[in-house]
Amino acid sequence: PMAWQIVAPTPEEAALGAAHLTQAEIIDLNLACPAPNIARRRAGGHLLSDLKLTDAIIKAVRQAAPQAMTVKIRLGRKPDLVFLKELAAVIEGNGVDAVTLHPRLTTEKLKRRARWEYIGHLKEMVKIPVIGNGDVNSREDCLKMTAQTGCDGVMIGRAAVRRPWIFAEICGIEQIISPEFLLRTYEELFNEIINFFPPRMAIGRIKEFTWHFSTNLKFGHRLAARMQSLKDLDACLDFIRGNFIKAC
Numbered sequence: 001p002m003a004w005q006i007v008a009p010t011p012e013e014a015a016l017g018a019a020h021l022t023q024a025e026i027i028d029l030n031l032a033c034p035a036p037n038i039a040r041r042r043a044g045g046h047l048l049s050d051l052k053l054t055d056a057i058i059k060a061v062r063q064a065a066p067q068a069m070t071v072k073i074r075l076g077r078k079p080d081l082v083f084l085k086e087l088a089a090v091i092e093g094n095g096v097d098a099v100t101l102h103p104r105l106t107t108e109k110l111k112r113r114a115r116w117e118y119i120g121h122l123k124e125m126v127k128i129p130v131i132g133n134g135d136v137n138s139r140e141d142c143l144k145m146t147a148q149t150g151c152d153g154v155m156i157g158r159a160a161v162r163r164p165w166i167f168a169e170i171c172g173i174e175q176i177i178s179p180e181f182l183l184r185t186y187e188e189l190f191n192e193i194i195n196f197f198p199p200r201m202a203i204g205r206i207k208e209f210t211w212h213f214s215t216n217l218k219f220g221h222r223l224a225a226r227m228q229s230l231k232d233l234d235a236c237l238d239f240i241r242g243n244f245i246k247a248c
């Protein structure tokens, strides 16, 4: 099933978003995003500093959305089990179907280690499924997180963009990572992006995705850097076809 995510600063806007997403099979509420443009709107991870408002927003989405509803959280302002327990009670008490924890503080960058032990703590606090997130870059990491925390599912962020075959790998399917395989995978994702986003958004997404994906290539950084100045999608695709294999 495909999940759609809502990020909103008020119960009214969150409910409006949820009601609009009739095509979504799962609605996920973002209480985790630390990005400055989201924090300026007082949404995402910023909301964790106001548990009453968080409660009202979760309630509003739950009432507006007949679908399965999940919530994505971070740890908040400091690692604090009392706060996590209160937040967990608000989430579960509102009838949310599953919760994802990215165990970093709201202000922390992705370089710092994710505190997986808090996923285990959350698992003990609720009966609903807990999805762990943070620093899973391989099948081994995925198995380790599941074993260490008892989580019911794993969410993968950056590695899903860098190495989209990670999901096959986790299912035990070995991949031979040849330059041709990489190019084919890159082009598949390129097409997914242009089919999903309007052209003015697609080019930015493709450039960003290329930064992540280029870590698989020996001279990938140079390839991604050169692509940043290109103005349209055709130019990007021509450039990739002419230079990708050489950069491997």
Ligand SMILES: Cc1cc2nc3c(=O)[nH]c(=O)nc-3n(C[C@H](O)[C@H](O)[C@H](O)COP(=O)(O)O)c2cc1C
Binding pocket: 005, 030, 032, 033, 072, 102, 110, 133, 134, 135, 136, 155, 156, 157, 158, 159
């Ligand atoms: C470029 C970028 C965009 C992201 N956008 C979202 C988003 O829209 N919603 C969300 O819940 N998390 C978003 N995340 C966070 C990831 O879902 C995830 O929580 C974080 O990267 C840690 O997991 P990882 O170690 O598997 O990458 C984003 C992360 C990155 C790097």
